Amino acid sequence: MDAHNQYATPNGSTAPSADTVRPPMTGEMFHDTSARILKSxxxxxxxxxxxxxxxxTVLLAEGHLLLEDxxxxxxxxxxxxxxxTIDCSVNRIQFTPDLLPSDVTGVSIYNQDSHRFEFRRGPVFANIVIGDEINxxxxxxxxxxxxxxEEHQVTVDGSSYRLSEPFMVIATQNPIEMEGTYPLPEAQRDRFMARISMGYPDMSSEMDMLET
Structure with missing residues (x-):
């Protein structure tokens, strides 16, 4: 590799040349890719x-989405x-009244062979986390x-672990008047960039579902 095409990183190591770095998307490429994702x-x-x-849109804006209906x-x-569709790792968490915080983030388990505590990652360690019936x-x-x-990390027993990028939580919730639901705390609602209601499909879409 030509030394003139290399550049030093802050720790003094040599990073790949610009020839190996993927160029940024043009506006047209971005539009076409988004259109293909939506079509899929x-x-x-x-x-x-x-x-x-x-x-x-929420995914591209690095936010989180709440679906309620x-x-x-x-x-x-x-x-x-x-x-x-976007080929990311995905984990689904079914929220129930007996679910514990450690069932979401992970837990430290004592390893008798190494005589040390080891962190076992929970389902939140994925690019997209589906929180089903979060309330x-x-x-x-x-x-x-x-x-x-908020911070794209998990802190357990004083140690912090970074989450994968991109990271997005897509949570679903049932109407609060349904039995066995808990209202989302205000701090939790503020973490979501958008909240949408799916609604029932129209008649033509229902006919298409029946036909296919």
Whole structure:
């Protein structure tokens, strides 16, 4: 490699030349890629182009999305489809009243062979985390996501662990009047960039679902 095409990093090591660095996307490439992602999502989620577009917008803006509506309108399906379309790691957490914060972030386990505590990562360590029915868990468990969503890290037993980039939480919640739900704390709601309601599909979309 030509020394003139190298540059030093802050620690004194040599980084790859500019020839090996992927050039940034042009505006046209970005638009075409986004259009292909939306087209792929809309082949799975019928009749909800606005919801798909907003979900992708929140992802590109490095935010988090809250989907709220009655069960059975495709909230979880939208989250799964977005994750698989962009080829990222995805983990799903089913929130229940007995879910503990350590079930979300991970826990330190004592290894008898090495006589040391080892951190076992929880499901929050993924590019896209689907929090299904987030308001079915207690506020204590919901708060386990606060640091993750704001600082993209997890702190357990005084040690902090960085999360993968990109990182996005897509949470679904049922209407608060449904049995067995807990209201989201204000601090938790503030972590979400957007909150949308899926709604029922229109008649033409329902007919397409029946036909296919």
């Amino acid at each position: 999502i809309n082949t799975v989620i019928d009749g909800k182009p606005d919801a798909a577009r907003l979900a992708l 009655v069960p059975g309108v495709g909230k979880t399906m939208l989250a799964k489809t977005l994750a698989r 079915r868990a207690s506020a204590k468990t919901q708060s386990a996501l606060l640091e993750c969503m």
